[in-house]
Each structure stands twice: as C-alpha cells, then as structure tokens.
Amino acid sequence: xxxxxxxxxxxxxxxxxxxxxxxxxxxxxxxxxxxxxxxxxxxxxxxxxxxxxxxxxxxxxxxxxxxxxxxxxxxxxxxxxxxxxxxxxxxxxxxxxxxxxxxxxxxxxxxxxxxxxxxxxxxxxxxxxxxxxxxxxxxxxxxxxxxxxxxxxxxxxxxxxxxxxxxxxxxxxxxxxxxxxxxxxxxxxxxxxxxxxxxxxxxxxxxxxxxxxxxxxxxxxxxxxxxxxxxxxxxxxxxxxxxxxxxxxxxxxxxxxxxxxxxxxxxxxxxxxxxxxxxxxxxxxxxxxxxxxxxxxxxxx
Amino acid sequence: xxxxxxxxxxxxxxxxxxxxxxxxxxxxxxxxxxxxxxxxxxxxxxxxxxxxxxxxxxxxxxxxxxxxxxxxxxxxxxxxxxxxxxxxxxxxxxxxxxxxxxxxxxxxxxxxxxxxxxxxxxxxxxxxxxxxxxxxxxxxxxxxxxxxxxxxxxxxxxxxxxxxxxxxxxxxxxxxxxxxxxxxxxxxxxxxxxxxxxxxxxxxxxxxxxxxxxxxxxxxxxxxxxxxxxxxxxxxxxxxxxxxxxxxxxxxxxxxxxxxxxxxxxxxxxxxxxxxxxxxxxxxxxxxxxxxxxxxxxxxxxxxx
Numbered sequence: 001x002x003x004x005x006x007x008x009x010x011x012x013x014x015x016x017x018x019x020x021x022x023x024x025x026x027x028x029x030x031x032x033x034x035x036x037x038x039x040x041x042x043x044x045x046x047x048x049x050x051x052x053x054x055x056x057x058x059x060x061x062x063x064x065x066x067x068x069x070x071x072x073x074x075x076x077x078x079x080x081x082x083x084x085x086x087x088x089x090x091x092x093x094x095x096x097x098x099x100x101x102x103x104x105x106x107x108x109x110x111x112x113x114x115x116x117x118x119x120x121x122x123x124x125x126x127x128x129x130x131x132x133x134x135x136x137x138x139x140x141x142x143x144x145x146x147x148x149x150x151x152x153x154x155x156x157x158x159x160x161x162x163x164x165x166x167x168x169x170x171x172x173x174x175x176x177x178x179x180x181x182x183x184x185x186x187x188x189x190x191x192x193x194x195x196x197x198x199x200x201x202x203x204x205x206x207x208x209x210x211x212x213x214x215x216x217x218x219x220x221x222x223x224x225x226x227x228x229x230x231x232x233x234x235x236x237x238x239x240x241x242x243x244x245x246x247x248x249x250x251x252x253x254x255x256x257x258x259x260x261x262x263x264x265x266x267x268x269x270x271x272x273x274x275x276x277x278x279x280x281x282x283x284x285x286x287x288x289x290x291x292x293x294x295x296x297x298x299x300x301x
Numbered sequence: 302x303x304x305x306x307x308x309x310x311x312x313x314x315x316x317x318x319x320x321x322x323x324x325x326x327x328x329x330x331x332x333x334x335x336x337x338x339x340x341x342x343x344x345x346x347x348x349x350x351x352x353x354x355x356x357x358x359x360x361x362x363x364x365x366x367x368x369x370x371x372x373x374x375x376x377x378x379x380x381x382x383x384x385x386x387x388x389x390x391x392x393x394x395x396x397x398x399x400x401x402x403x404x405x406x407x408x409x410x411x412x413x414x415x416x417x418x419x420x421x422x423x424x425x426x427x428x429x430x431x432x433x434x435x436x437x438x439x440x441x442x443x444x445x446x447x448x449x450x451x452x453x454x455x456x457x458x459x460x461x462x463x464x465x466x467x468x469x470x471x472x473x474x475x476x477x478x479x480x481x482x483x484x485x486x487x488x489x490x491x492x493x494x495x496x497x498x499x500x501x502x503x504x505x506x507x508x509x510x511x512x513x514x515x516x517x518x519x520x521x522x523x524x525x526x527x528x529x530x531x532x533x534x535x536x537x538x539x540x541x542x543x544x545x546x547x548x549x550x551x552x553x554x555x556x557x558x559x560x561x562x563x564x565x566x567x568x569x570x571x572x573x574x575x576x577x578x579x580x581x582x583x584x585x586x587x588x589x590x591x592x593x594x595x596x597x598x599x600x601x602x603x604x605x606x
Contacts, residue, residue, distance in 0.1 A: 193499065193500075193503075194497075194499045194500040194503070196496065196497045196499060197496070197497040200496075200497070
C-alpha cells in the first residue's frame with residue numbers, strides 16, 4: 001500500500017459537527033466534535049502509531065447519546081509532527097488534551113483512553129479533578145505490573161541478528177521494514193479471527209507517521225516510570241472503568257487489573273478480546289462506555 | 302411438529318424462528334422455518350446443498366421485521382434429508398419443496414428470492430405456478446442451458462481422476478473425496494473474492510461440511526437437468542409473468558453476467574449489477590441486498606392494496 005492510498009480517507013458513518021486546530025508551543029493538534037448531548041465523552045489519542053479514526057466505531061454511536069470530542073494527537077493524522085523525544089511525553093499529550101477541552105468550551109468530560117492514552121487520561125484526572133467526570137481505560141499500557149516477557153527479549157536500539165516475532169520491535173527493523181513491522185504489530189493487536197479489515201485500517205494509519213517520529217514517540221513513553229505513575233493513580237478521585245481483553249498480546253491483563261485497583265475502579269475482562277476490543281468488539285465496548293457514562297449522571301443526581 | 306437433532310455447532314442467531322417444521326415429499330423430509338408475521342410472505346430459497354438456509358442469515362432478521370419470511374434447508378444439507386438417489390435432487394424437486402413449504406406455512410402467494418440454483422428454482426416456480434408468485438428476486442441466477450456455463454466449470458471433467466489439484470481442478474469428484482474441506486475453502490474463496498471475507502468463507506465452509514462429497518455429487522452433477530436446450534430455458538423465462546429483479550455481482554465466479562442479462566431480458570425484469578461483489582452478495586453486501594429486496598417487496602405491496 002502506498003502512502004498516498006493510506007492518506008485517502010474512507011467515508012465515515014458520521015462526520016464532525018465542528019473541527020479545528022489547537023496550538024501549544026507552536027505544535028498544532030486537530031480536534032473534532034460530534035453531537036451535542038450531555039456530558040462530553042472525550043476520546044483521547046493513544047500512541048502516535050494511529051490517529052483518532054481508531055475510534056470510528058465509537059463516535060457514531062456515542063454521539064447519539066452524548067457530545068463526543070476527539071483529536072489527532074501530535075505525530076499522526078492532521079496534527080503536527082514535532083521532532084524530539086521531549087515532544088511526545090505523557091505530559092505533552094495531557095496538556096494538549098486540556099488545551100482541546102479549553103478550545104472547545106468543554107468544562108468537564110468523561111475521558112476514554114486506549115493503551116498509552118491511559119497515561120494522559122489518568123494525568124488529566126489526577127491534575128484536573130474538576131474537569132474529569134470519570135475515566136474509561138482500555139487495554140492500559142501502564143507499568144503497574146510486568147509486561148509480557150516475550151516483548152522484553154530483544155533490544156530496541158541494538159541491531160539484531162533476527163527479525164522473528166517481537167524482534168521486529170526494533171529501531172533498525174522499523175527504519176528498514178516499516179510496513180512489515182506494522183503488519184506484525186497490528187496482527188498481534190488483533191488476535192481475534194476475521195480482523196483483516198481492522199489490521200488494514202491500522203496499517204494504513206500507521207503509514208501516516210514517519211518512522212523517525214514514531215521512534216521519538218516510542219522513546220518518550222519509555223520514560224514513564226513506575227513511581228511517578230503510582231503517584232498519579234493515587235491522586236485519581238473520579239470513577240474509573242478499566243476494560244481489558246484476556247488475550248491482549250501487548251499488555252497483560254494484570255496491568256488492567258492493577259490500574260483498576262490503584263484507582264479504585266471497576267475492572268471488566270473481555271473474554272477472547274485482544275488489545276483493541278473497542279475496534280473488534282465495538283458493540284460490547286460501546287455499551288460499557290455508555291452504561292458507565294450514564295451511571296455518572298445518576299450518581300450526580 | 303417434530304424437531305431433528307440440533308446441528309452440531311450452530312452459532313447464535315440474531316433472530317430465531319417463530320415456527321419450524323418438516324414437509325415430506327416421496328419420503329424425503331425438508332426442514333423449514335418461519336420468521337415474522339407480516340402480511341407479505343417472502344420465501345428465501347436455499348441453493349445447492351453445498352450450503353443451507355443459514356446462507357440468508359444477514360437477510361432474515363431484517364426482512365422479518367416487516368415480512369413473513371420463510372426459509373428451508375435444501376434436500377442434501379442442513380436439517381433436511383439426504384436421499385441417496387440422484388433423481389431426488391432434480392431441479393423440480395426443489396421447486397416442489399418450496400411449494401410444500403408455502404403450503405405448510407399457510408401461504409398462498411409469496412415473493413420468491415433465490416441465489417444461484419435457488420434463483421433458478423424461484424423462476425421455475427413462478428413460471429409454472431404464476432398464481433403463487435408475487436415477484437422474483439434472483440441473485441446470480443442459474444438456469445441450465447440458458448447461456449453457456451461459467452468457464453470455471455468446464456475447465457476440467459468432474460468425474461474423471463485428474464493429474465492436478467490446481468485451481469478449478471479441485472472441482473472434481475475424486476478431489477472432493479480426498480479433501481472435501483480444501484475443495485470448499487478453494488471454492489468459497491473464489492465465490493467470495495471481496496477483501497475481508499474470512500468470516501463469510503469460514504461460515505460457508507462449515508455449512509458445506511454438513512453435507513458430504515457423495516451427496517453433493519448426486520445433487521450437483523448426477524441429478525437430472527430440467528430441460529435440454531436453450532430454447533426451453535428461454536421459454537421458461539418468458540413464461541414468468543410477475544415482476545423480476547435480477548442482481549449480479551461483477552466478480553461472480555459461478556454465474557455469468559450474460560446469464561443474468563438473459564434472465565432479466567426474457568422475464569422483462571430489472572438487472573442490478575453490483576460493483577466489486579462476488580457470487581454471494583447477500584452475505585458480503587447484506588445492507589445493499591436487503592434494501593434492494595425491501596424496495597422490491599414494497600413496490601409490489603403498493604401494487605396490490
């Protein structure tokens with residue numbers, strides 16, 4: 001697939017009611033607003049390997065019930081691609097998220113994050129409790145429990161003499177075989193049968209970021225330490241729902257369970273699901289999100 | 302009503318039948334289902350016993366919201382019997398099974414919908430029993446002799462041992478006996494060429510495995526053909542007096558566009574071509590096909606107040 005093809009956007013089930021750019025320190029991110037219900041559900045970006053279209057199965061459904069806000073995080077989609085590790089830390093993503101809320105007049109929202117999106121979602125909740133009504137975290141990439149051992153066999157930086165399996169998660173392999181890496185990576189993410197379309201979508205979005213930029217974004221997230229993240233979790237006061245597929249090949253179930261425990265949240269395991277259940281089992285996840293959001297309204301009333 | 306043993310590993314369904322039963326003709330039992338209560342009956346014909354009535358699973362729940370939907374498993378697959386005699390699989394037998402199902406469900410007139418062989422059976426029923434057919438929707442219709450068959454079926458002899466298993470050489474009795482599953486996988490990957498069809502192919506392979514090579518060979522290759530000439534096939538089409546909608550996917554590897562055009566022309570019907578679609582548009586493009594069927598049914602309902 002050529003880059004050009006990847007950039008030709010597919011038709012959408014629903015188009016945004018408004019959209020725009022927000023700049024911070026000269027870096028622009030691109031936001032979209034759908035619907036006008038209450039409250040706002042804020043679908044956060046994740047690692048810049050994909051952009052906001054990964055929420056395409058949530059947006060049309062949730063926008064029938066709530067106001068939906070999403071944005072392309074720095075590094076992909078219609079957002080800018082600053083260079084350097086420092087541009088891609090969880091603090092930058094959290095600050096972008098807050099800036100998007102401000103720019104769209106969003107006083108409060110339920111934040112929904114996938115994988116790394118959990119890092120900035122929890123930061124927002126911890127540092128701006130008056131702005132975050134609740135948090136939904138899917139397949140959280142958090143350091144609260146050990147990762148899958150097979151992901152830590154090979155060095156990211158060293159040139160390897162193998163490209164078997166997770167050895168593809170390697171700077172040199174990315175620079176030389178980026179498409180093959182994307183196909184492998186998203187093949188691991190979508191462990192469910194009949195996921196060819198979801199894999200194709202994600203590979204296409206992955207081609208919208210330059211490999212060097214993705215390396216920056218990867219290295220930035222490696223900086224997130226356990227101690228600082230525990231402190232963030234301790235300060236989260238809002239209701240939390242953690243959703244985790246029991247076949248998640250990127251982040252083990254124990255990480256989701258530990259996040260739920262650390263934030264006093266509810267933990268829902270999805271049997272047979274991989275790392276992106278919102279993409280592959282959208283009905284289940286949409287109903288979980290909707291029920292969670294509606295439960296917040298009830299407890300407030 | 303007697304209910305046979307449940308099929309071995311049926312998936313859950315979006316909608317379950319409101320009524321089910323068997324009709325029996327000459328000792329052969331055929332299993333049917335009814336969904337919904339609407340005033341207009343829609344009979345979804347099965348096709349060759351390489352498949353069965355679950356072929357319509359993406360149509361049934363939608364159409365049954367407004368219509369009375371009838372399906373049946375073809376003799377040779379699903380919960381229907383598997384007679385051991387080729388004569389029991391003649392085209393007219395399936396047509397008469399369809400009529401028996403209508404009678405059992407208390408339906409006098411119906412819109413007849415069929416795919417491939419089933420499209421042919423729907424047209425045959427409408428031709429011989431015009432009082433029963435309100436209209437016909439024929440997807441990728443098969444009527445022998447109407448036009449030359451798709452070249453895929455004439456590449457290799459069916460009954461002779463071959464020295465190759467490549468491609469359409471798998472459409473061969475000896476290969477079926479050796480490796481029926483691989484044949485089914487090949488066959489349905491040809492019939493469902495659209496990208497992202499692994500689920501539809503898997504379903505079809507599973508349904509195919511509910512029958513066996515000997516039964517399928519009897520039904521598809523040894524059963525008597527209903528006529529022996531193009532003129533007879535054309536006469537049959539011309540005798541269809543009800544409205545006809547023909548749907549054909551441009552990537553169909555089983556039935557030619559030429560055949561679909563001939564059916565539409567001879568019946569005075571409308572032909573809708575589906576870009577990028579294969580032989581099973583109802584499985585792979587269900588919304589398009591459902592809306593086509595719905596619009597057709599509604600246009601007929603407006604005609605008959």
